[in-house]
Amino acid sequence: MTQKNGSVEKVIPDIVIHRLPVYLRALDLMARQGKRITSSQELGERLGISSAQIRKDLSHFGEFGKQGTGYDVEYLRDQLRRILKVERVWPMALVGAGDLGHALANYKGFANRGFQVAAVFDADPNKIGQRIGSLVVESMDVLTERIAEAGIRIGIIAVPAEAAQDVANRLIEGGVRAILNYAPITLSVPQEVRVEYIDPVLALQSMTYYLEPDEAEVPA
Amino acid sequence: MTQKNGSVEKVIPDIVIHRLPVYLRALDLMARQGKRITSSQELGERLGISSAQIRKDLSHFGEFGKQGTGYDVEYLRDQLRRILKVERVWPMALVGAGDLGHALANYKGFANRGFQVAAVFDADPNKIGQRIGSLVVESMDVLTERIAEAGIRIGIIAVPAEAAQDVANRLIEGGVRAILNYAPITLSVPQEVRVEYIDPVLALQSMTYYLEPDEAEVPA
């Protein structure tokens, strides 16, 4: 009733979507290694995921394998690229030209996986005009307008926590619909905007829970 | 029957453990803002998590709130620090002195959240001996021995994918039991070793799935 069209397109669980890039990364590697065929079992062993899980995840999108044989590595890779919409290259706006911003702007791993830093912004007048690779750092004041005219849909936030929400607001105003947030703070955004968080401290703290505290450490 | 001792200590779901640092981060912020009391509802609204979820997560570890009032911000923060074992400062070994390694070594956000980069290693002879802040880059050849003698339990991998598995093996041999891996590859480790992965491309690719590809992009 509340469906927009009659076809019953089942919504795919977000957790499945998050595993697809992991599969894609493994297939990329296999393809580079010259491997032509693989199986859900082999993939699963490499990734620490059950073979059934992998088959079921893929089955949401079609039938990509062949019984008795397995999957053609390049074909499945291309299908995943298509599903994830990374056969193209997405331009991204990077905000923050500190150490992290520099590392991201210079990162070689984006290009062949569907992404490209297309513009860099910073609030610090001393950093504006500075070159990072082939890019020039621009003022935060022109951020919204610049990304709107460039049609940029993805933003990366690499600024201190205090500035992050404001940056997010400006990105969204300029048309960004996906944000990768490195600032250690939960952002408030409209529901049509996706946010992924990267905070190394969160990752570390969830591991220390499991560590034996049997060594003497420097007290805080 | 298969329990080691008679007491029934229920295992806490890993997904719960992963939310605790998020709560801690929010409480840290509230404390800095001078807020003394909060509630599961307020916390939930800030974080986009249901209040029941937060209460149930916390209830695994004890009763920290007061009916009718809520939670004392500093008290709950301290309890979470204790649970996550971050009232101390954990020394970490950083491997890889490239752009990312530099950004991590200089990162100011570790210190007051329980972590500290205590040593930096790299394979490149040109980088060995180079200073990063107060640290000197050391050779990979001494990695295992150095971290063993320093009692370091946490390693950060910031090297190219090809080198990551070898680095992981050496870290583990030296006694590391928790690895934060920035290299875009799934590591193979013994089950007593924890690994958390940070790959911005994975995060980005799981968002592009949801983006409308209605703009013209540069073809790959």
Next chain:
DNA sequence: ACGCGCTTGTGCAGTATAGCACAAACGATA
């Protein structure tokens, strides 16, 4: 001292996720 408004902690029910296990199908071999 009592009642009211609020918030916690939790039993239970609902929903989501994972994994088993097998029919179907493919390629290789004879």
Next chain:
DNA sequence: TATCGTTTGTGCTATACTGCACAAGCGCGT
């Protein structure tokens, strides 16, 4: 062509996770 070993895609079952809803408890105001 028939048989065998293998691997997919999936119905079904089991497990895990989430959220509702409420009794119990706390503090404040009268």
